[in-house]
Amino acid sequence: MTKPRYIVSLFIILSSIFILSSFCYADGGQKTGNTCVNCHSKLSNSSFVGVQSHAWKGSIHQKHGITCDKCHGGNPAATDKKEAHIGVLSSSNPQSRVYYKNIPSTCGRCHGAEFYKFTQSYHFKKLEATGRGPNCVTCHGSMVTSVLNPDDIAKVCARCHNKRIGVFPYVPQKAKAVLLLLRESKALINADKRLYNPAKGSANASYLQGAQSSLYSAKLEWHRFDLDSIVRHLEQMDNFLRKLSRDISHP
Numbered sequence: 001m002t003k004p005r006y007i008v009s010l011f012i013i014l015s016s017i018f019i020l021s022s023f024c025y026a027d028g029g030q031k032t033g034n035t036c037v038n039c040h041s042k043l044s045n046s047s048f049v050g051v052q053s054h055a056w057k058g059s060i061h062q063k064h065g066i067t068c069d070k071c072h073g074g075n076p077a078a079t080d081k082k083e084a085h086i087g088v089l090s091s092s093n094p095q096s097r098v099y100y101k102n103i104p105s106t107c108g109r110c111h112g113a114e115f116y117k118f119t120q121s122y123h124f125k126k127l128e129a130t131g132r133g134p135n136c137v138t139c140h141g142s143m144v145t146s147v148l149n150p151d152d153i154a155k156v157c158a159r160c161h162n163k164r165i166g167v168f169p170y171v172p173q174k175a176k177a178v179l180l181l182l183r184e185s186k187a188l189i190n191a192d193k194r195l196y197n198p199a200k201g202s203a204n205a206s207y208l209q210g211a212q213s214s215l216y217s218a219k220l221e222w223h224r225f226d227l228d229s230i231v232r233h234l235e236q237m238d239n240f241l242r243k244l245s246r247d248i249s250h251p
């Protein structure tokens, strides 16, 4: 008689832990007592600030506990609005961490590899000199943080790369094709990983590892806008995956 009761109470404990942890997970900031998140989550959807604040919810940054203050500054322990906002500046203020010229270094504190590649690009110099040109949020959004789809990326590039302005007018279509290729490559490698699931230390494991790091390099190269070199890395990845299938059919 006691055994089933143990099981039932164990089940209750487990499920309450699950509910509790998913509650904290979904609530990001509340768990850490972050006052920015607490107060901003109550702001009305009808205000600009409210809409921007709610856009962060559900983002990959929320899931990893990257709260408002990490990008905007301020004091996330202060409950008083004025006190919390010390150091928080509007994105139109050149001193702000989220002023468009400062965005790359703000994101770069955590995404150093992408930032480093970006600083090597022509666009970065242009951004520094004139303030014009794409920065991180052009392609990733400010708080939603995803990557533009291939059609939209072509539109972004076409703002400057077009026949009228005459600076490399082929860029938008090429960027679109390269992004499509990148996405297909990612799907391919994920499918192969599921299919082969190789043992540690096997030849297949090292091919998959090689393919994985080529894909990573391709993603990084994107931040230098060197489309040809992205394609080269993806070809490299493809070569690794081809070896993988050969190895399976002729062990």
Ligand code: HEC
Binding pocket: 035, 036, 037, 039, 040, 043, 049, 068, 069, 072, 073, 074, 075, 076, 077, 078, 079, 080, 081, 084, 085, 088, 089, 090, 091
């Ligand atoms: C007690 C409520 C409260 C707290 C705490 C709070 N905010 Fe705000 N915040 C607001 C309100 C309300 C606004 C709308 C403008 C205003 O009234 O100042 C705002 C505006 C903003 C803006 C827009 C500023 C602009 O000039 O466009 C940013 C960015 C911001 N808050 C970030 C933060 C960050 C980061 C924190 C934590 C360090 C924080 N807020 C803490 C209520 C709060």
Ligand code: HEC
Binding pocket: 036, 037, 040, 048, 049, 050, 052, 053, 056, 061, 066, 067, 068, 069, 070, 071, 072, 089, 090, 091, 092, 098, 100, 103, 137, 141, 142, 143
């Ligand atoms: C990953 C960095 C990041 C995080 C985290 C983040 N923001 Fe932002 N936020 C930005 C950037 C960058 C902009 C500038 C807008 C642009 O250029 O698109 C911005 C703009 C805003 C604005 C519009 C006002 C302005 O100054 O332009 C508000 C309001 C705002 N954020 C509030 C918040 C709140 C509230 C949180 C937390 C719930 C938050 N943000 C989390 C990066 C971030």
Ligand code: HEC
Binding pocket: 060, 061, 064, 066, 070, 071, 103, 106, 107, 108, 109, 110, 111, 136, 137, 140, 141, 142, 145, 146
């Ligand atoms: C305080 C650290 C921090 C800051 C600042 C920050 N991020 Fe992140 N970001 C993270 C973490 C942690 C993750 C989730 C884990 C990962 O993928 O690295 C993440 C994830 C991402 C992803 C998704 C990566 C993926 O694998 O899907 C993108 C894109 C991204 N951030 C862009 C930005 C941009 C753009 C900014 C500036 C507006 C920014 N981040 C600012 C820490 C940060």
Ligand code: HEC
Binding pocket: 104, 107, 108, 111, 114, 115, 118, 134, 135, 136, 137, 138, 139, 140, 147, 179, 182, 183, 186, 219, 222, 223
């Ligand atoms: C021209 C568009 C563009 C710009 C500008 C851009 N990125 Fe990216 N970013 C991409 C693409 C495309 C990917 C790869 C997306 C994928 O994996 O599907 C990516 C991937 C990422 C990732 C995830 C890498 C991973 O391992 O999955 C992070 C983090 C990131 N970018 C941060 C940044 C930061 C920080 C900046 C500014 C310094 C920036 N990006 C500027 C297009 C851009």
Ligand code: HEC
Binding pocket: 122, 123, 126, 132, 133, 134, 153, 156, 157, 158, 159, 160, 161, 167, 168, 171, 175, 225, 226, 227
């Ligand atoms: C705000 C304007 C602007 C936008 C938006 C823009 N570019 Fe550029 N881009 C330029 C300028 C200006 C040049 C340099 C032309 C020159 O060398 O005279 C350039 C050069 C380039 C080059 C050649 C760089 C080299 O190293 O030779 C590539 C590739 C490129 N851009 C890709 C892109 C992609 C991809 C996008 C879209 C995500 C994009 N650009 C969006 C202004 C822009």
